[in-house]
Amino acid sequence: MPAGPGPLASLALMLYPPAWRERYGDEVRALLEEAGSGPATVASLAVRAVPAWVNPPRHLHDRESRMRASVGTVLVAWSVLTGVGAVFVQLTQLQGFRAPGHPLVQWCYLVFDAALAISVLTAAAGGVPLWLQMIRIARAQRRRRELAWLWMAVLVPAGYLALALIAMTVVHDPEASGSWWFAGFAILGFGAAGLASAGPAVALKRLAPGGPAVAVAAAAAGLAAATVALAGLASAIAAAGLCLWTTSFAGYHHADLAWVYLLIVVAIAATATISAGRGIRATFAIPAR
Amino acid sequence: MANRLDRWADPPLLVLASLADEPKHGYAIIRDVSETMGVRLTAGTLYAVIARLEAVGLIEPLASADRRRPYQITAAGRAALAEQSARMGQVASLAQARLGERYGWAGT
Numbered sequence: 494m495p496a497g498p499g500p501l502a503s504l505a506l507m508l509y510p511p512a513w514r515e516r517y518g519d520e521v522r523a524l525l526e527e528a529g530s531g532p533a534t535v536a537s538l539a540v541r542a543v544p545a546w547v548n549p550p551r552h553l554h555d556r557e558s559r560m561r562a563s564v565g566t567v568l569v570a571w572s573v574l575t576g577v578g579a580v581f582v583q584l585t586q587l588q589g590f591r592a593p594g595h596p597l598v599q600w601c602y603l604v605f606d607a608a609l610a611i612s613v614l615t616a617a618a619g620g621v622p623l624w625l626q627m628i629r630i631a632r633a634q635r636r637r638r639e640l641a642w643l644w645m646a647v648l649v650p651a652g653y654l655a656l657a658l659i660a661m662t663v664v665h666d667p668e669a670s671g672s673w674w675f676a677g678f679a680i681l682g683f684g685a686a687g688l689a690s691a692g693p694a695v696a697l698k699r700l701a702p703g704g705p706a707v708a709v710a711a712a713a714a715g716l717a718a719a720t721v722a723l724a725g726l727a728s729a730i731a732a733a734g735l736c737l738w739t740t741s742f743a744g745y746h747h748a749d750l751a752w753v754y755l756l757i758v759v760a761i762a763a764t765a766t767i768s769a770g771r772g773i774r775a776t777f778a779i780p781a782r
Numbered sequence: 783m784a785n786r787l788d789r790w791a792d793p794p795l796l797v798l799a800s801l802a803d804e805p806k807h808g809y810a811i812i813r814d815v816s817e818t819m820g821v822r823l824t825a826g827t828l829y830a831v832i833a834r835l836e837a838v839g840l841i842e843p844l845a846s847a848d849r850r851r852p853y854q855i856t857a858a859g860r861a862a863l864a865e866q867s868a869r870m871g872q873v874a875s876l877a878q879a880r881l882g883e884r885y886g887w888a889g890t
Contacts, residue, residue: 502825505826513833516833517829517832517833519849520807520808520829520849520850520851521808521825521829522849523807523808523809523848523849523850524807524808524809524812524825524828524829524850525825527809528809528812528825530825533824534824534825534826536826537824537825537826537827538824538825538826539826540826541826541827541829541830542826544830545830545833550833550834550836550837551837552836552837553833553837
């Protein structure tokens with residue numbers, strides 16, 4: 494009985510895309526059992542996983558599967574970024590914060606508003622037809638669980654808004670409750686956004702719809718990701734400008750928070766953009782031989 | 783035989799050259815390249831190369847009863863290898879001639 498490839502090498506292999514592992518995983522394990530898996534081998538495997546994701550070999554390229562994966566990833570990332578954007582609007586624009594003598598902040602607000610509006614419209618235009626197609630598939634195949642996942646996109650935001658309305662009715666003066674009130678609702682909102690987007694993403698994976706709706710959704714996901722990333726960049730510049738040029742804003746003027754915000758926005762926007770780019774490439778790729 | 787220029791060795795060319803005489807599986811390719819060409823390929827590099835060469839049709843997998851799937855060079859792979867090795871031969875001849883003229887190098 495040959496020894497296995499070793500825990501670190503197995504971990505490095507897990508870094509590869511599923512299609513790559515399915516095609517070459519057993520061969521590489523067999524090779525590692527014969528050749529050994531020292532630190533150089535593990536490092537080489539880990540490093541080579543990056544191009545396997547970024548530029549996968551064409552014969553491993555399942556276009557529709559790639560498009561579906563991109564749409565799901567972008568949907569979740571986009572929802573969270575939009576939630577971050579809503580928090581930004583609440584903390585800055587809605588409270589009338591400006592940086593007198595620095596029109597850059599005002600320009601960033603405008604770019605943010607326009608980019609976010611385009612992003613929302615694009616996401617709706619590309620996502621709704623695919624969502625309706627999945628509803629039809631799930632109903633025709635009597636897939637109750639998938640139907641439930643799909644309806645989460647509507648029910649969770651509706652529930653969140655209803656809860657917010659009730660809370661605002663019960664608590665007449667939320668500002669008197671301090672920043673924890675706002676932070677609580679913001680965190681709850683991120684949870685709701687995550688759930689509302691994860692539902693259709695799971696249904697997308699399980700129902701595996703095909704056809705033009707997937708291609709349209711993948712292309713729309715690309716544009717939505719690019720515009721929401723632009724909105725994120727504008728909001729980050731505006732937040733940095735407010736930190737630099739105003740003595741306080743929104744009552745939460747902490748440089749640490751601004752850095753955390755910046756890191757979150759950059760990380761999620763990068764995830765969305767990379768995944769969207771791969772989806773777009775799959776959308777317009779010539780089918781493999 | 784290994785020297786400091788190994789890091790710039792062209793792994794796709796080494797794999798094609800290794801497969802030029804007979805089909806081989808991954809470990810056999812690594813051993814052949816190490817023993818005959820003096821370059822140590824790692825598993826990550828080898829399978830990145832195999833995936834690319836297979837994608838462009840320069841090598842193809844053969845059926846295998848176990849997990850060690852052998853690969854063979856295709857007609858397109860042989861043509862690419864012949865073209866590239868001819869070019870390398872020209873470079874090698876030129877380098878040796880110039881080393882001989884300038885430094886009296888007579889080869890090893």
